[in-house]
Amino acid sequence: MDKANAVAVEAEAPGAAPAQRPARIGRSVAGERWVARVLRGGALISGAMFLGSLALEALPQSQSVHVAIDALRKSAASLLLVTPVARLVLSGAMLGLRGEWRYTLAAAGVLALLALAVSAGLHA
């Protein structure tokens, strides 16, 4: 089954001492679970907020309803955009803790370049 794939191979940093391997694998699995939780949490909460805004549209329209819809949608969109960034930070930190610094550097590089691109108004 696919579940058991690649990570079985990629779970180990080359050169890790055999005695340290089970602990490192355990930490890696826990880290990946956290990455999945962050992604799922961000998607679910923002989805619920967008859905809530659609439900509010069915109510009689008033100024306060409009304000609530606008606030919900802006918060949902912001949360959705922050979620992949949080995933990247968490992935980089998780691999850094396992001593795989080159991936932490890659994650930091991606974040820095994206910040540069967004602030310069480029489409990355």
Place this chain on the structure above:
Amino acid sequence: MTVLLLIAAGGFGGLTGALLGIGGGVVLVPLLVLGFGVPLEEAVPASLMCVVASSCAAAASYVDNRLSDIRLGLTLELATVIGAIIGGLAAAYLAPAMVAVVFGLFTLYVALQILVVGSRGREPVATGYVPTNYPLGISGSLVAGGLSALLGVGGGPLKVPLMSYGMRVPFKVASATSNLMIGITGAASVASYAWRGHVKLQLVSPLVVGVLAGAYLGSQLMPRVPTAVLKRLFAIVLLLVAVQMFWKGGEGLWPSVWK
């Protein structure tokens, strides 16, 4: 009624995106423009937001199932972002129409390759594979990032075949890893649009609700669908991309003929 149709359209985009690792923008932009009469300048940021939603919902399952290769994703992501910045800077000096035609020819070639000979090749097993040919993967990701910035196609249609055929990564792992990667570049692109006030949240709301449901369903289905079926679906989507690119190129190269 329109809201329900937009949710359904989002669901279809999310399902396709999650199954194939392309985010769904390739499907959603023509659907919004041709089916709902949404102007292109509103459809593109809305579809990018859907790509982010699809990526988050699908990648959560794929990371949990260990189908996404986080390390490979990080390596190629860096190359993609560098390529996207170079593409953004080079946009002023290149003719996007010509680039679109070249990319259209490339996607057409890859689609035909998958449809005609792809199923005959041996698929690497999903357990115990090791990605090969990193120089090709990194340089291809640079090109994918550049094309993404120049043509707004997203990197998925290029990165999935690159990982699968160029780096000998199993197709499902390539698709799941692409799903993971497109979220971050999509978020950066949406941020650029949002900065200029081009994101219409009234349009985005029903789409994202549909996309999240579709992507969740797609992520549950993908491990069960045979790889050969996924490859054929991917080839069909690539043909759609090729048509879009030829259209874009034709409009740019021969505007009088197109009008």
